[in-house]
Structure formats: structure tokens, C-alpha cells
Amino acid sequence: xxxxxxxxxxxxxxxxxxxxxxxxxxxxxxxxxxxxxxxxxxxxxxxxxxxxxxxxxxxxxxxxxxxxxxxxxxxxxxxxxxxxxxxxxxxxxxxxxxxxxxxxxxxxxxxxxxxxxxxxxxxxxxxxxxxxxxxxxxxxxxxxxxxxxxxxxxxxxxxxxxxxxxxxxxxxxxxxxxxxxxxxxxxxxxxxxxxxxxxxxxxxxxxxxxxxxxxxxxxxxxxxxxxxxxxxxxxxxxxxxxxxxxxxxxxx
Amino acid sequence: xxxxxxxxxxxxxxxxxxxxxxxxxxxxxxxxxxxxxxxxxxxxxxxxxxxxxxxxxxxxxxxxxxxxxxxxxxxxxxxxxxxxxxxxxxxxxxxxxxxxxxxxxxxxxxxxxxxxxxxxxxxxxxxxxxxxxxxxxxxxxxxxxxxxxxxxxxxxxxxxxxxxxxxxxxxxxxxxxxxxxxxxxxxxxxxxxxxxxxxxxxxxxxxxxxxxxxxxxxxxxxxxxxxxxxxxxxxxxxxxxxxxxxxxxxxxxxxxxxxxxxxxxxxxxxxxxxxxxxxxxxxxxxxxxxxxxxxxxxxxxxxxxxxx
Numbered sequence: 001x002x003x004x005x006x007x008x009x010x011x012x013x014x015x016x017x018x019x020x021x022x023x024x025x026x027x028x029x030x031x032x033x034x035x036x037x038x039x040x041x042x043x044x045x046x047x048x049x050x051x052x053x054x055x056x057x058x059x060x061x062x063x064x065x066x067x068x069x070x071x072x073x074x075x076x077x078x079x080x081x082x083x084x085x086x087x088x089x090x091x092x093x094x095x096x097x098x099x100x101x102x103x104x105x106x107x108x109x110x111x112x113x114x115x116x117x118x119x120x121x122x123x124x125x126x127x128x129x130x131x132x133x134x135x136x137x138x139x140x141x142x143x144x145x146x147x148x149x150x151x152x153x154x155x156x157x158x159x160x161x162x163x164x165x166x167x168x169x170x171x172x173x174x175x176x177x178x179x180x181x182x183x184x185x186x187x188x189x190x191x192x193x194x195x196x197x198x199x200x201x202x203x204x205x206x207x208x209x210x211x212x213x214x215x216x217x218x219x220x221x222x223x224x225x226x227x228x229x230x231x232x233x234x235x236x237x238x239x240x241x242x243x244x245x246x247x248x249x250x251x252x
Numbered sequence: 253x254x255x256x257x258x259x260x261x262x263x264x265x266x267x268x269x270x271x272x273x274x275x276x277x278x279x280x281x282x283x284x285x286x287x288x289x290x291x292x293x294x295x296x297x298x299x300x301x302x303x304x305x306x307x308x309x310x311x312x313x314x315x316x317x318x319x320x321x322x323x324x325x326x327x328x329x330x331x332x333x334x335x336x337x338x339x340x341x342x343x344x345x346x347x348x349x350x351x352x353x354x355x356x357x358x359x360x361x362x363x364x365x366x367x368x369x370x371x372x373x374x375x376x377x378x379x380x381x382x383x384x385x386x387x388x389x390x391x392x393x394x395x396x397x398x399x400x401x402x403x404x405x406x407x408x409x410x411x412x413x414x415x416x417x418x419x420x421x422x423x424x425x426x427x428x429x430x431x432x433x434x435x436x437x438x439x440x441x442x443x444x445x446x447x448x449x450x451x452x453x454x455x456x457x458x459x460x461x462x463x464x465x466x467x468x469x470x471x472x473x474x475x476x477x478x479x480x481x482x483x484x485x486x487x488x489x490x491x492x493x494x495x496x497x498x499x500x501x502x503x504x505x506x507x508x509x510x511x512x513x514x515x516x517x518x519x520x521x522x523x524x525x526x527x528x529x530x531x532x533x534x535x536x537x538x539x540x541x542x543x544x545x546x547x548x549x550x551x552x553x554x555x556x557x558x559x560x
Contacts, residue, residue: 055538075538075541076541076544079542085542087539091535091539093536093557094471094499095557095560097557104543104545107544
């Protein structure tokens with residue numbers, strides 16, 4: 001599905017010296033897998049996600065998606081090839097309504113029932129959001145869930161989520177996990193790449209990659225890697241206060 | 253009887269959403285002539301005798317009726333000043349659709365200056381929609397200088413939607429309003445300028461009566477080398493509430509001057525202004541590009557949404 005060959009990314013730091021954020025990363029993400037990238041803050045996780053989506057361009061190495069070299073391809077081209085990307089900090093738009101954004105994501109006209117399906121999958125009561133703009137009137141948690149709904153509508157072959165759990169505390173991890181599992185089940189051969197520290201998300205990974213200082217520190221199956229992370233900052237237990245809802249859907 | 257060519261019909265659709273003769277009262281002005289006029293039992297439209305223009309009298313208590321008074325101009329070099337006075341009776345509730353479309357394929361400037369006065373009776377409610385549109389590829393400019401004066405009696409409410417999205421080369425819009433007690437004014441202005449266009453919009457609202465409220469909001473986009481000035485002043489002369497807001501997207505080599513002004517002449521006047529000018533945020537473009545839009549398509553979606 002996705003292959004990274006010796007990918008590097010350097011930036012010019014404040015002291016005018018080159019700083020290497022990603023250092024020669026090699027990675028292979030097979031089809032149909034859910035892979036979680038974890039590791040300490042500043043280790044390069046979000047940068048790696050942006051390199052995959054085309055938001056940043058690597059200073060070295062090549063990227064391949066379904067066998068095609070996508071290193072020089074733009075964000076738009078990668079999106080059209082089937083790469084989806086959910087922002088860590090979702091963007092606000094004055095005037096663009098929630099269903100408009102879902103429709104743009106789907107790339108085709110949507111019936112209210114279709115838009116409703118994607119919104120209720122992320123625990124939002126669709127009728128409350130039909131006329132809402134994706135603007136500052138929405139809470140961080142609502143924006144985060146709408147962001148995830150845009151990927152559900154898009155149905156990409158590869159979905160990249162950058163810290164999807166951040167800000168969704170009023171919903172629940174369990175529902176989020178239901179969404180990921182549902183995506184895996186319904187989009188054929190799709191792969192999901194999640195950047196996360198959360199133990200509950202690490203728990204559903206087929207494979208875990210630990211990124212540290214811009215390098216792959218270690219990688220392997222969940223059973224191999226997760227025990228080595230427990231108790232470290234790379235695996236934070238979920239908040240126990242929130243009870244998951246049955247089935248993960250919205251109740252309205 | 254209406255005799256309009258295809259260009260005139262297109263202009264009518266652009267400025268008044270009219271595909272056929274409207275229901276209710278109307279006057280369609282085409283190249284300085286009336287191309288059709290109709291009064292109703294409650295709404296009387298009569299031409300002025302001293303100057304060019306109309307008197308529109310709406311009987312007290314008239315409900316759920318509409319008045320359309322669109323203007324279309326297709327002759328290059330035409331310049332006109334039109335005076336339209338609206339006398340709206342107490343307790344009336346009507347929709348008024350104005351608007352002007354100019355198609356100028358010639359080399360001489362075409363100009364329409366509409367002077368509209370609204371005398372809004374007690375507890376009357378008016379929704380006023382005014383769209384301006386220009387087309388044609390002649391070197392002659394399309395110029396619109398609307399002047400709108402609003403006089404609101406006690407308990408009346410006026411909602412004004414002013415839209416100028418395309419093709420008008422030069423505009424100086426002046427809107428003034430005086431509000432008595434419990435009157436309410438809501439203005440929503442949407443403006444986009446491109447090319448070498450210039451648009452100046454000035455508001456002066458006087459809140460003279462107790463509990464009068466005004467909410468004047470402009471959203472605009474300045475593209476290419478265009479220039480915009482938004483100058484909105486609200487004066488609170490009684491215990492009242494006023495809010496003015498200018499929110500603009502600047503692109504290319506565009507220039508925007510926002511001059512929000514508040515004047516409180518009463519201790520219990522509550523007045524707020526907000527003004528923000530900025531380019532399209534890079535992460536907005538990136539988000540829409542990750543959904544498969546090109547950069548240009550993303551820009552169009554953002555602007556369309558912003559001006560909706």
C-alpha cells in the first residue's frame with residue numbers, strides 16, 4: 001500500500017543550522033492493516049504524516065503508494081490517488097457548512113441521509129449540524145469529529161489520522177475505535193495509519209512503529225511492542241471517567 | 253407589456269432572480285424606460301412627475317406581499333439618477349427586491365445612481381434585497397452609486413441584504429438610517445471586487461430611540477488590483493445596542509480600508525465593532541486539497557462559502 005524509502009526531512013532552525021526532523025525512514029505499510037505510530041513528542045510523527053499526505057516535501061528519499069512513486073505528487077494528486085489525512089488541529093471555515101464539507105469530501109452530491117450517516121457515525125446528531133458552519137462556533141471536540149467524518153465520507157484507500165483522540169474527551173475512545181474498525185471492515189483493502197500515544201488505540205493496532213529522534217526506533221506486532229511501551233509517555237492510559245456509548249453511534 | 257432581449261432577461265435573473273414577470277407589485281426599468289409596471293390593491297406604484305423615479309406606497313397592515321423594482325441597462329453611455337421613495341404603512345410586512353444590472357459592451361461609461369428613501373411605519377417589517385451586477389466586455393465602465401436613506405418609526409424592523417459580487421467597476425454606496433424606539437435594523441453586505449474595481453461603502457446609523465438596535469455586517473473579498481473601503485458608523489443617542497462588523501479576505505494585489513466607528517451619546521448605549529482583514533489561511537486550502545480539490549477549486553469554495 002505505502003512504502004517509504006530512506007525518507008528524510010530537514011528544516012532550517014532558528015540558528016540557521018539544518019535540523020533533521022526525519023532521518024532516513026524506511027517503512028512498509030501493507031494493505032488491510034491498522035498501524036499506529038507512537039513515540040515521544042518531537043520525534044517526528046506529525047511530520048511523517050504530513051510527508052505522506054504531501055503537505056511537506058521530503059528533502060531525501062522516495063515515497064510509493066500502491067507501487068507508484070508519489071514523491072513529486074501534490075496534495076491534490078495524492079488525495080485523488082486515495083490518500084486521506086485528518087488534521088491534528090482541524091481547520092475552521094467561515095461560511096462553509098458542515099454538510100458542505102462532507103459533500104466536498106465525498107466528491108459527489110450527498111443526500112441528507114448520507115450526510116447524516118457520516119455524522120452519526122462520529123457521534124453527532126446530524127440534524128443539529130445541517131445548518132451549522134464549520135466555524136468558531138463549534139467546539140474543538142465537534143470539529144475533531146467532523147474532521148473524522150470527512151474521511152469516512154471520502155473512503156480513502158489509506159487514511160492517516162494525526163492524533164485523532166485529542167479533544168474528543170466528551171465522546172469516548174471506544175466510539176472512536178469503533179469508527180476505525182468500521183472503516184477497516186467497510187473499505188476494501190484499506191489501511192489506516194494513526195499517530196497516537198493512547199494505549200487504547202495502540203491496543204487495536206496490527207502493528208506499532210515507535211518513532212524517536214526522526215528514526216524508526218523499533219517496530220513490530222502489537223504483542224511485541226506494546227508491553228515495552230506501557231508505563232511510558234508513548235502509551236498513555238485513556239481517561240476512565242467517560243463511559244462508551246453502545247454501538248458508538250449518536251443518540252438523538 | 254414586457255419587451256426584453258436576452259441580455260436584459262439575463263440581467264434580471266442576476267439581480268432579482270426573476271425568470272418571468274414577478275407576482276405582486278413591480279416596476280421593471282430598462283434603459284431608462286418602464287418596461288412593465290403593476291400595482292396591487294395594497295401596493296401602489298406611481299411615477300414621479302418632477303424627477304425620474306417612483307413613489308411606492310404600501311398600505312398599513314399589508315402582509316406577505318412583495319415589490320420588485322429591478323433596473324437593467326444595456327445601452328453604453330447611459331447615465332441616470334433615479335429617485336424611489338417607499339412609504340411603508342404601520343404593521344405592514346413586505347419584501348422589497350431592488351437591484352441593478354448593467355451590461356456595457358461599448359466604450360462610454362454606463363452609470364445608474366439610485367436614491368432610495370424608506371419611510372417605515374410603526375411595527376412594520378421590511379426585508380429589502382438589493383443586488384448589483386455588471387457584465388459586458390466594453391472599455392466603458394459600469395458605475396453604480398446607490399444612496400439609501402432609512403427612517404424607522406417605533407417598533408419597526410428592516411433587514412437589508414446588499415450584494416455586489418461581480419462586474420461593477422465603480423461604486424460609492426451611502427446608507428443612512430435613523431431609528432426610533434424599539435426599532436431594529438439588520439444589514440448584511442456581501443461584496444467582491446476584482447480587476448481594477450473600486451467599491452466604497454459608507455454607513456451612518458443613528459439609534460435615537462430607547463431599545464433601538466442595529467447590526468451592520470459586511471463580508472468582502474478584494475481580488476486582483478481592486479480597492480475597497482468600508483466605513484460604518486453607529487451613533488447611540490439613547491439606551492440602545494449597536495454592532496458593526498467588517499470581515500474581509502484580501503487576495504492578489506487588492507487593498508482594503510476598514511473604518512469602523514462608534515459614537516456613544518448616552519450612558520446606556522452599548523456599541524461594539526469588529527474588523528478583520530486577512531488572506532485565505534493556508535491550512536484552509538490544504539484541508540480542501542486533502543479532500544481532492546485543486547488549489548484553485550479550494551480557493552473558490554472558500555470564497556463562495558464566505559460570501560454566502
